[in-house]
Amino acid sequence: MNQNSNYGENKAHPSRYMPGLDGLRAIAVIGIIIYHLNKQWLTGGFLGVDTFFVISGYLITSLLLKEYEQTGIINLKNFWIRRIKRLLPAVLVLVSVVTLATLILKPAHIVDIKHDAWAAIFYVSNWWYIASDVNYFEQFAFMPLKHLWSLAIEEQFYIFFPIILITLLLTLKKYRNVALIFWIVSLISLLLMVIISQPNVGHSRVYFGTDTRLQTILLGVLFAFIWPPFKLKKNPAPILKHIIDGIGVFGLLSTCLLFFFVNDNSNWIYNGGFYLISVLALFIILSAVHPTGRFAKALGNPVFVYIGKRSYSLYLWHFPVISFVHSYFVDGQIPFYVYFIDIILTLLLAELSYRYVEQPFRKQGFKAFTFNRFKTKALIRTVVLLIFAVPTLIIFAGAFDSLGKDTTKHKKTTFNTEKADNKIVQPLPIDVSKLTGQKDSNSDTKVYTKIKPLLIGDSVMVDIGENFKTRVPKAKIDGKVGRNLYDVLPDAKSKYGEYNKKDDKVILELGTNGDFNEDQLNKLIGEFGKADIYLVNTRVPRNYESHVNKLMAQAAKKHKNVTLVDWHKRSEGHTEYFASDGIHLQQSGVEALSDEILKQLKDKK
Structure with a gap:
């Protein structure tokens, strides 16, 4: 200075x-x-x-x-x-x-x-x-x-x-x-x-x-x-x-x-x-x-x-x-x-x-x-x-x-299937053994055409959006850079009110950009009624990481319809998953997180 x-x-x-x-x-x-x-x-x-x-x-x-x-x-x-x-x-x-x-x-x-x-x-x-x-x-x-x-x-x-x-x-x-x-x-x-x-x-x-x-x-x-x-x-x-x-x-x-x-x-x-x-x-x-x-x-x-x-x-x-x-x-x-x-x-x-x-x-x-x-x-x-x-x-x-690329003009800040075109995307083959380092008898490259989950998230959701869409073509995905959990509260009813029935599946990947409290999390969970909620915890090198992940783990124990997707545990020791910021994902990380979410969806069926 x-x-x-x-x-x-x-x-x-x-x-x-x-x-x-x-x-x-x-x-x-x-x-x-x-x-x-x-x-x-x-x-x-x-x-x-x-x-x-x-x-x-x-x-x-x-x-x-x-x-x-x-x-x-x-x-x-x-x-x-x-x-x-x-x-x-x-x-x-x-x-x-x-x-x-x-x-x-x-x-x-x-x-x-x-x-x-x-x-x-x-x-x-x-x-x-x-x-x-x-x-x-x-x-x-x-x-x-x-x-x-x-x-x-x-x-x-x-x-x-x-x-x-x-x-x-x-x-x-x-x-x-x-x-x-x-x-x-x-x-x-x-x-x-x-x-x-x-x-x-x-x-x-x-x-x-x-x-x-x-x-x-x-x-x-x-x-x-x-x-x-x-x-x-x-x-x-x-x-x-x-x-x-x-x-x-x-x-x-x-x-x-x-x-x-x-x-x-x-x-x-x-x-x-x-x-x-x-x-x-x-x-x-x-x-x-x-x-x-x-x-x-x-x-x-x-x-x-x-x-x-x-x-x-x-x-x-x-x-x-x-x-x-x-x-x-x-x-x-x-x-x-x-x-x-x-x-x-x-x-x-x-x-x-x-x-x-x-x-x-x-x-x-x-x-x-x-x-x-x-x-x-x-x-x-x-x-x-x-x-x-x-x-x-x-x-x-x-x-x-x-x-170089002029990222100020071309940076991707959202991934929203509602705004995307309706072209049929051919699925990419994913070998889970390359992600985990070991062969998993339950792993596959199957495309899930019968489930219609709603995914809401921040920039990490933007990262995995295209990959996840190839695996689950009927998924509704809404990812936005910089989004916090409390930003979703006003939209839960107005935009996603139909996702509240027992067979509905809602994946929430929020917590990268800042802390939130227990009341805010419970209120968001409550907005989706009887739907199955999947909370993706976070790996973020910030002081709020442990508190965010703790609240999600507690919510999974407290609510019968809530399941924890433990991305923090899955990504531990895998520096190859991340960009240099330790948050956003390289292709191997994109595939790993998509796979972890799908594992939980399959286990809950």
């Missing part, structure tokens, strides 16, 4: 360096990295992004107010040049490396990555992902640049905020009135998030939106008016020092607890939660920027400062590294040594970026590059840049588009 450790950017008016803020950045970026390594290790680690937003709003506003007080104006040109020098070079290098790595290692994804790369370069990644209907929390697709959505929001803020700030300062004069306007806008942003978000649905629009996430940044802006870091007294009363330190400790402990206990399925964070969590970040900042506080000194320890100074580099590189490395393994079944590879590569690339891209360009600008053979470092830097830049431009020109 953005790192503004160069507080003394205005050389005529040097500012005080505050190591406590680098310490806070270190905690935030560590939380984010752990979350992306394995969501189950730190379910609320994504909240580190909001901490960065608050820091950015606070520090940028503090610097701009200081400049305004000393010069009577804000030099917008110099501000934007500093931001460009600080942020853009590292992003361009990242985009180039990721694009080339994709062409070499994942050529089928080159078109998608090229789209993401353009969005990243122009800092509109967040709106691009909203338009593409991307879910930040479900990392089912190979998207190594997806994390740049937050940098896009920050850059959009840097473009427009200084103009708005200086306009308000020159017209309203009083800080109190200017701060009031920013507070009102933050509440409007909060209100937009509450209105747009809906319980138990995808939150991508409100999570990615600049308008809905502005609330967090503006809290930092507002706090810069209330607690200006460059005006704080160095020697306040001892009791006040203790209070300031106590507030910081409370804020930090509370934030760390939230990192462990909040999860990305929590609806409350979209109904004021982000706002309250960001207030805790203000508590930490209050103590972290104090010139003589013990909490500030502890937070600004050398280790945290080292990490904090490189937080921008670490944020840039960790997600592409994890995306590439983990794509060769099955999520949820990743060997532990892989995480060490992730960390080592991230640290190495971040350090290279910090030392040889960010620092030279920030200090020297374009002078960091030259063809003068007597300036060895600058010459090497220039040659390396060209080695990456030239092929990247060729890729952007579309020279390798034929190798």
